[in-house]
Amino acid sequence: MSSQVNGRPTDHGGTVKDREIAAEQRYVDTAYARLEEMRADAQAMIREGYRQSLAGTKGSLVDRDAMVHQAALRVQALDIADDGLVFGRLDLASREVRYIGRVGVRTSEHDSLVIDWRAPAAEDFYRATPEDPRGVVRRRVLHSRGHTVVDLEDDLLDPEASEGMTVVGDGAFLASLARAREGAMRDIVATIQREQDEVIRAPADGTVLVRGAPGTGKTAVALHRVAYLLFRHRRRFGSRGVLVVGPNRRFTAYIERVLPSLGEGSATLRSLGDLVEGAAATVHDPPALARAKGSEAMAAVLRRAVADHAPGAPGELRVVFKGVVVSLDRDRLDRIRNEVHRRSRGSVNAARGRAAEMLLDALWRRFGEVGGPEAAEAEEGAEAGLWNAILAADGLASLDEEPARGDGGGNGGGDPKRAQFDARVREQRAFTDFLVAWWPIRRPLDVLRSLGDPARLRRAAGRDLDRADVEPLAASWSGGDAPLSYQDVALLDEIDALLGSPPRPSRRRKAPSEDDPFVVDGVNILTGEEAVDETWEPEMQELTTSIERLERSRRVDDGVVEDRPEYAHLVVDEAQDLSPMQWRMLGRRGRQASWTIVEDPAQSAWEDLAAARRAMEAALGGERPASRGRRRTRKPPPPRVRHEYELTTNYRNSTEIAAVSARVLARALPEARPARAVRTSGIEPVVRVVPEADLGSAARAAVEEVLGQVEGTIGLIVPLSLEEAGGQAALFGGPATAWDAADRDRLGAGLPERVQVLDVLEAKGLEFDAAVIVAPETVAAQSPRGLRVLYVAVSRATQHLTVLTTDPAWRTTLLTG
Structure with missing residues (x-):
């Protein structure tokens, strides 16, 4: 018969639980000894990688980087597993014993000492129940501090097969619920129940939507799913990364220990206020302001704000050609600006070259309207007559007798007069200075702060904002030191998507003239190319891996600005509180991603749930948010597979x-x-x-x-x-x-x-x-x-x-x- 006890004293000294703990401690010590050998092997691989680099060849450097990178990841995973390496044991009806832990540990002969909790062989630790034991007789949970086993709890799942087996405790899961919480969330990997485990091991494709009331373990389940996906699909999800998004910084600090404790340190944790490089939210908006800022109408408002002239932009352009003053007033300039935005398919910040060309077109038309060609011909005729008189006095042929020559204009074989006009206007400082001020390279924060001007915000608002919201919104953005709210960060991301990146420097750089009017602070204002002297030679570029570039794109403190990262998988917690603008922000980071969405509609603090749901569906479907008012002509992407779960037990x-x-x-x-x-x-x-x-x-x-x-x-x-x-x-x-x-x-x-x-x-x-x-x-x-x-x-x-x-x-x- 089985000996089912609760730590009662026995005749053999101590208690049954003490003897069981001592036995498990011996096994855990063996696992730790082997873990230390594995750690030493990984450290030796790092040293070997550096030794190979001494060969001095480029190939040896690449081999070194690859070997050191993989070995360092291995050392990190083993270090993380050092605290509480083994937490579970399964005794099967077949008499097989399986120990479950944070990482897999094998002997030098490749026999299993500890099974990684994410492996298929560990599923029964979570899924077995008395109604469906799945071949498990006893499930044991080990509680450790560091390397020491301090307690254990047993679940007897199949009493009929428990002959000769000792069962200790009143049930592992309920006992774990009464334990004290620490300041940072502890993982529940040892106590995941069946309905939670089904979510964790759900198919990797598409979207997993998890609903549940407070206390049902939604967050823990989502984090364990991240660790599971990275373990089972490392190549797929490890290359582009996993992003976990929480509602605020306190929350991300609270959960930051969970993934490392599960053997995964590669996922990125961000709050909704930290998703935009260089910006950080510190306050929540009052309800009325949050409703206005987060509404889907703000997308149209921000498009108009980006298309509006920048603060301080000049209202008139004046140039001189052949003695004729040519000017464009504010109305004409505004029409040109609108046309540039209508035609531009790429970055607004990269459209300065197009803006320059359209200004030249308008100036040329205006030159014709004011009688410029006739005045220019008269001036040219007078100049030619004067030179002919001088040449005749010297006994030389007149200009009229010389062969016709092109003027060398850059019009590509077109109208030479137009080419000459363009070349002369481009050389004028009045034109280049105007272009820099009229079409500046703008930052998202500059645009948002400019809406602190109520008049500017009214123009951008159109009919999309309630007039009563204009003054409070403008007040929240006025002042250079006004704190950013969580909704503001989503607006900055929207503006960033509209502005785009400035023109990238060309790989083919030319030597500038010291008098080149198009070069300002070492950059050609029309093309965005860096201007360097003619002695420039290609410099050695550092070789980096995709993982290194991805990690660099996530850091905000190294001064490196790269494109917004897109991830392979996104986890969104407290999703019921997201506004439509926040969903648009997340959608840009997961256009090709799979998703895990955790929500409880009953907890929602967002008022317009229908609008938020539409924005969520667009984000999950990989649909690109509309920009600059263009209608979609392409078909919407096909709906992705969705798996929905509801957690019903409050733990x-x-x-x-x-x-x-x-x-x-x-x-x-x-x-x-x-x-x-x-x-x-x-x-x-x-x-x-x-x-x-x-x-x-x-x-x-x-x-x-x-x-x-x-x-x-x-x-x-x-x-x-x-x-x-x-x-x-x-x-x-x-x-x-x-x-x-x-x-x-x-x-x-x-x-x-x-x-x-x-x-x-x-x-x-x-x-x-x-x-x-x-x-x-x-x-x-x-x-x-x-x-x-x-x-x-x-x-x-x-x-x-x-x-x-x-x-x-x-x-x-x-x-x-």
Whole structure:
């Protein structure tokens, strides 16, 4: 018979669990010893790569780079696996034993010591259940600190086949749920359940859409899917990379340890505020501003803003040819500008050459309109008569008797008079200076800041923006030091797509004349080519790999500007909050990508869900966002394969806390169904009514009380600041409910690091062992989606929930519904 115990003392000394832990420790020690040998082999490969480079040939340098790169990746993966290498064991009905870990470990004879959790042989660790054991008799989870096994839990899946087998503990998964959270999210690789594992191992093609209520493990599942895809399809996803996008920086900091702990360090993590090179969001817009900035109408507004003349652009162009003054006024210049934008199919920043040609065309036409050709012929006739008189006095032939010659103009065999006109006008400083000022090379931030001028924004708005939104929008962009919001970053990306990159330097560079009027600061203003002296010789270019170039394109601190990267796979968390403009931003990074989308419509803080859904469908379909108002003539891409999943079990919250969040959800979205909580803690949530003036002190006291009750993290979650709430805090107002950054700093002063003070939007996607929610009535009143935001806040805690309210009615709502 099997010996099923819970750590009871035995006659043999110690407990059954102690003996089992000691046995597992011996096996884990063997695995670590082999891991150290593998690490030494990888280090030896690095040294061998450098030794081979001593041959001095170009081939040896390439071999060195390839060998060192691969060996370094191997060392990194082995180093990452060093903490908690082995976390699971399967005992099969066939008497085979499999150990599951972060990376695969084999003996020197290639026998398996540890199976990588992503390998097919490890699937049963996650998918086996008592209803469908899949040949698994016992599943054991090992808990380690560093190299030491400190605890273990067993699940007995097939009792009839467990003869002679010791089973310890009450079940691995539920025990893991009660463990303290750390400041950074820990992976749940050892406790993934079947419905989650189906998502992780879903087909790699197309889109995987995961829906689930708070606490169902959506984020962890998405991150484990990234690690799984990189393991099973390394060549496909490793070459162009994987991008994981979260709602804010707190969230990305929270999850940044997960992928490395799973053996993957190659994915890129970004928040929605960090996706554009050189820009970083620091604030959230008030609801009304966010709605305007994020709406799909902003795409048309920004197209007009890019097509408008730059601030300070001259309103008149005046040149002189053959003594005739030729000028173009603002109306003509605006028509030319519009025509350049209509004809330009590429970058606006690269269209300066086309703009110069169209200006010359307009000047030539204007030259004819003012009688320029007749005046020029008269001037030429007078000049010719004067020279003929001089030549006749010297006994020479007249100019009329010389053979006809071309003027050497650059008109390609066309009208020589036009060629001469173009050449003379191009040489004039008035023309070149005008061109630089009239068609400058612009940056996205320059265009966005220019919309801080209400008159300019009105021109760009057309009929696409509500007139009441113009002044607040302009105010948010005025001033060179105004902070960027999360919605602003998406607008910068849209402008960047419209402007494009400046002209790239040509590989064939010519020696400029010192008097060349087209060269300004070493660059030809018409072609974009760098001008160098005639002694220039091709310089040695550094050989780089595609991975190195991809990594360089992701860095913002090395001064290297490259094209916007496109990825092989995108993971988007908290997708229900994305605006249409943010979806357009993501779509440009995944035109050929597969996607994993994680969302909970009940948590959505975005108001126009239909518009956001249309933008999401365009992004997932690989459709290029429309630009410059051109209609599409090509067929839309075929729909991609989509796999949809719903996670229904709440693993985070206890049943007591889940009941509170369900009552808030019933007010926010009566038709929504909460996830099923599976763990009862016996700890009832606390809801206290306190005077508004005492909220700050009461919050501190509540945190200090909870500090003695939990060992893990505590979230002190407060309403938005007045600015981020759009002034709505004044509805219930006094200084106690402002909760700006200074207030949050004062609340957190002197508290341990495991206490985080943050607003309700920053709490998205996070979880804590205990949460203290301040002023739920304030949160609910701050935006049209305030109740949904509150629903998110009250579902952050795993063990203790405390709510402080100034309204007795809210105490009743939260505790009894």
